[in-house]
Amino acid sequence: MAFTFKRQIFGFMDLLRFKKMVPKRREKLAEGSSAPLPKTYRVNETAKILHPGYQSAKLTRIEQNTADTKTYTFETEHPFYFRAGQYVTLGCKVGESEVSRPYAISSAPKAALGRRVSLTVKKCGFFSGYLFDEAKVGDVFTLGDPSGDFCHEPVKDAEQLVGLAGGSGVTPFYSMAQAIADGTMDCALTLFYGAKTEAELIFKKELDALVSEKFKVVYVLSDEEKAGYEHGFIGADLIKKYVSGDFTAMLCGPAAMYAFADKELASLGLPLRRIKKEANCVGVRDIPPQTYTLTVHIGFDTYTVPADARETVLTALERAGLKVPAKCRAGGCGFCHSKLVSGSFLVAGADKRRIADKKFGYIHPCCSYPDSDMELIVPKA
Numbered sequence: 618m619a620f621t622f623k624r625q626i627f628g629f630m631d632l633l634r635f636k637k638m639v640p641k642r643r644e645k646l647a648e649g650s651s652a653p654l655p656k657t658y659r660v661n662e663t664a665k666i667l668h669p670g671y672q673s674a675k676l677t678r679i680e681q682n683t684a685d686t687k688t689y690t691f692e693t694e695h696p697f698y699f700r701a702g703q704y705v706t707l708g709c710k711v712g713e714s715e716v717s718r719p720y721a722i723s724s725a726p727k728a729a730l731g732r733r734v735s736l737t738v739k740k741c742g743f744f745s746g747y748l749f750d751e752a753k754v755g756d757v758f759t760l761g762d763p764s765g766d767f768c769h770e771p772v773k774d775a776e777q778l779v780g781l782a783g784g785s786g787v788t789p790f791y792s793m794a795q796a797i798a799d800g801t802m803d804c805a806l807t808l809f810y811g812a813k814t815e816a817e818l819i820f821k822k823e824l825d826a827l828v829s830e831k832f833k834v835v836y837v838l839s840d841e842e843k844a845g846y847e848h849g850f851i852g853a854d855l856i857k858k859y860v861s862g863d864f865t866a867m868l869c870g871p872a873a874m875y876a877f878a879d880k881e882l883a884s885l886g887l888p889l890r891r892i893k894k895e896a897n898c899v900g901v902r903d904i905p906p907q908t909y910t911l912t913v914h915i916g917f918d919t920y921t922v923p924a925d926a927r928e929t930v931l932t933a934l935e936r937a938g939l940k941v942p943a944k945c946r947a948g949g950c951g952f953c954h955s956k957l958v959s960g961s962f963l964v965a966g967a968d969k970r971r972i973a974d975k976k977f978g979y980i981h982p983c984c985s986y987p988d989s990d991m992e993l994i995v996p997k998a
């Protein structure tokens with residue numbers, strides 16, 4: 618094949634420009650300031666303040682909400698930027714153990730910019746029990762970054778949210794109701810809040826005070842007949858009675874409530890993309906006691922710790938006083954992601970690891986029960 622080349626005037630001009638490029642650059646460099654570049658930039662400083670990783674938080678107030686629920690208010694070191702519906706990991710040293718647990722944030726995002734954040738805790742499990750019985754005003758804790766996607770996503774979710782809350786699962790919805798009231802969250806929320814009795818309802822007075830055009834609350838009692846309340850469980854008929862049009866359902870409560878709500882929401886023809894559930898922490902496995910040994914590599918150090926087969930690998934590490942990364946404690950965030958060198962384990966509930974994690978031997982210690990001695994490489998916290 619024969620090629621024809623055309624002489625192009627513009628190509629010639631490009632060459633001229635190229636020739637001038639070096640002297641022009643020298644000229645521009647000479648014009649520049651000789652002052653050294655700043656060590657940090659304002660945008661990085663702001664990012665550090667908004668997302669410090671971990672920060673200390675001083676307990677400033679404890680309020681009893683119900684017989685087994687208290688709200689703890691902390692003053693944070695930095696403004697604490699979060700979205701209504703998110704959770705945060707609270708931790709401290711209890712005896713020889715490094716303990717932490719995620720709690721949904723019950724205060725408004727606006728208040729947190731003023732360095733005030735509240736967590737509502739139901740008395741159950743080791744750390745919550747410690748908070749309930751031992752924590753006092755003035756104590757200092759560690760607070761992680763806010764996490765989780767149990768939030769309204771304007772692009773993906775309907776403009777109307779339907780919240781299904783069971784017991785202390787009302788916590789993130791209380792934060793949302795405050796955010797709707799102060800205008801920092803732009804959607805409507807109808808909250809169905811279920812409890813056994815009226816006395817077990819947390820934040821009833823506060824929620825009632827927030828009722829508006831955009832926020833409604835329906836209380837549902839399962840074990841008590843009382844005027845002014847709905848009774849039984851939160852089902853399709855009840856939702857149809859109070860809600861019309863398109864909505865995104867957000868569920869926060871015990872696993873039994875999710876199983877019941879799944880069927881009810883399916884009967885309403887709600888597509889799965891319109892259903893969000895807040896994950897529950899992994900609990901204790903119901904098997905006879907059995908102790909295994911974990912060999913754990915963190916950085917250049919190696920530790921040998923005992924592990925109770927009924928508790929997760931993460932709990933064993935914390936009981937041994939090791940500081941290891943953890944946020945959701947439900948297999949969802951991947952923060953505790955660790956390399957398994959040897960040993961066997963059982964995943965609690967659904968295995969939420971990525972395909973690549975399974976292929977290359979990574980586990981989530983937060984939702985893995987040891988089934989033999991194990992060797993692990995765990996990232997530094």
Ligand code: FES
Nearest residue numbers: 944946951953983
């Ligand atoms: S702490 Fe979130 S996956 Fe383990």
